[in-house]
Amino acid sequence: FRAILSRVYIPSLTPTFSPEVIAFLNLLCFFSRCSTLRTSCHSHRSSKTPSIDTQFIQLRAEVSKMHRFVFLLSALAATTLPGAVDARRSWAELSGKYNWDGLLDPLDVDLxxxxxxxxxLAQAxxxxxxxxxxxxxAGASRYAPPAFLRKAQVPTDPDAYRVTRFVYATSTSARVHADVFMTRPAPPGAWxxxxxxxxxxxxATDRAAAALGRRDIVVAWRGTKRAVEWVDDLDITLVPATGVVGPGPGWSQPSVHRGFLSVYASKNSTSRFNKQSAxxxxxxxxxxxxxxxxGENCSITLTGHSLGAALSTLTAIDIVTNGINVRGPPSSRDTVPVTAIVFGSPRVGDDQWKKAFDSTPGARLLRVRNAPDIVPTILPxxxxxxxxVELLVDTLKSPYLRKPGxxxxxxxNLECYLHxxxxxxxxxxxxxxxxxxxxxxxxxxxxxDAxxxxxxxPAAWWAERNKGMVKDASGRWVLQDHEEGNLAM
Known part of the structure; x- marks a missing residue:
């Protein structure tokens, strides 16, 4: 029964049930099985013993019913059993309700x-x-939304989340657009x-929401693969974060990095993808x-690496300060928790930005930093x-990675971060x-190559087969590096 229970939930999304709750579930399963066996034995005494084939079919049907029973019971436990309070508190704690106090050193296994x-999800x-x-x-997604996470081969249950929208960005800064954060296709007639x-x-899908204990909404921002190349000449200009966050009690108007804000908030009327900003x-x-x-318990989680981490940070405070996460009538307001879990993030704003972020209730951020990574500290x-809150890891300690080299x-690199x-x-x-x-x-x-x-x-092994080149009906090689629907909005 423990084996069945362990497979009902999604790895790494499972709410932490107490041993008492697991024991309770096991007992219910045991009593249900005993009841089935009593009924079966009674019927065997009063009738001719069924054939081996018939017994096997009956046993297979009973196992199928038991698996379905455990699935429904475990989903019910996530919301109604006495241990459900612990499960909900667990996800809230993992999402930073208490600023991850006591969970970082040593690092809690569930966290x-x-x-x-x-x-x-960010790596995808x-x-x-x-x-x-x-x-x-170039600059587009290779895959379309419907099976995006499965096509991107997300390691942990790619069917746990459903992509509902692609996000597109532009920039009003020529320097950013040409040299830093944007990729532009060379061929004429590009997308x-x-x-x-x-x-x-x-x-989160229905199945994942039942396991998580809430309906999780995820925003995954893409980073830039050129981060290490642009650090030497990165523009460090600060501009007011107008619209995202304003002055408040104890701080004046916060300012943030011009390039990050430009990618986040720019629009372009000539692009059908950016008549609205990202x-x-x-x-x-x-x-x-x-x-x-x-009608459901919800959460909002932002994630990203490098530039994506900076955009996640902007989004987190934007959602909270502008009340995007507040729903319901004034008499019964429901505030949805907002959490950012980011990797290799450069600094985003000035001291007033820090005061605003740290003073804004409900804006939680866990910032993972690899000790030798230069990007998080490149902005002075x-x-x-x-x-x-910072979680420091050090891949220099890994016995699996080459040193030096x-x-x-x-x-x-994000995969090295996750390692x-x-x-x-x-x-x-x-x-x-x-x-x-x-x-x-x-x-x-x-x-x-680490x-x-x-x-x-092999080094840098993730690549489209033949770089997307395929033979057409005439026998010529043509580029086919994307699937239909990849430009969905």
Whole structure:
């Protein structure tokens, strides 16, 4: 029964049931089985014993009913059994209700899995992105929304979330657009020269919502694969975060990085993808989903890596300060919790931004930083300040990675970050590294060359077969690097 229960829930999304609740579920299953056997024995005494084939068919039917019974019972436990309070408190705690106090050092195993889970949803934006300028679809998603997470091969249950909207961004800053955050296709007649696909909004499916204990809405922002290349000449100009967050009690108007805000809030009337800014697209979709699930317990989780982490940080405070997460009539307001779990984030704003973020109830942020990564500290601390709670990992301690030979690109790489989360044993110099979560080592080399030679995994192995080139009916090779519907809004 424990084995069945362990398979009912989604790995790394499972609410933590107490041993008492698990025992209670086991007893209910046991009594149900006993009742079935009593009925079966009684019928056997009063009739001819069925054949072996008939008994096997009956047993298979009973097992099927038992699995269905346990599934329904476990889903019910997530909302109604005495242990459900613990389960709901568990997800709220993992989402930062208490600022992750007591969960980071040592890193709680459930939080470890939760961080990896959201990191995988962020990684999908990188894996699906067409980054080769030779493609007419450079800057777009390779996959369409309906099966996006499955096509991107998200490791942990790709069917747990359903993508409801793609998000597109542009920039009014020529410097940002040309050289830093945007990819522009070289061929004429390309899908867009003004916009880039920047991520997606997804919502937990019914099955996942039952396991999670709430309907989770996820915004996954795409990062930039050129982060390490642009740090030397990154524009450090600060501009007011007008519209996102304003002055408040104890702080004046916050200012944020000009490039990050430009990607987040710019629109372009000549692009059909950015008549609305990325900000407007995301906030509108969150409103729509909260209304669609207004009778349910909901949460909003933002995730991203590098540039995506900066955009997640902007989105978190934007949602809270502008009341996007508040629903219901004034007499019975319901405030939906907002959490950002980000990786390799550069600093976003100034000291007033930090005061505003830290003073805004409901804006929670867990910032994962790899000790040797230069991106989180590249913007000078004299002008830019960190926000949220930091989880420090150190992939230099990993016995699986080459030393020396791993450089800045690997230190900033998201899969290397997730490897660090899976193995970190504490922030201190004396803390070791061992895989507390069984995470596939091959993922480390998905985009970089970091694993030791004793592991037979090619460097940067994640690529479309033949770089998307296929033979057409005439026998000529043509580029077909995307599926139909990949430009969905």
């Amino acid at each position: 470890r899995r939760t961080i990896i889970r959201y990191g995988e 934006t990188s894996d699906a992105f067409i980054g080769d300028p030779a493609s007419p679809y 867009s020269t003004e916009s880039n696909w920047m991520g997606y909004v997804a919502v 900000r407007e697209q995301v906030l509108a979709e969150i409103r729509r989903l909260l209304n669609a699930y207004k 601390s004299a002008f830019y300040k960190d926000v949220g 791993v450089g800045p690109a690997a230190w900033h 660090g989360v899976a193995g970190t044993q504490g922030a201190g110099d004396g803390a070791g590294f061992s895989m507390a979560v069984d995470r596939d080592l091959a993922l480390v080399n998905k985009e970089v 694993l030791k030679d004793q592991y037979p995994v």
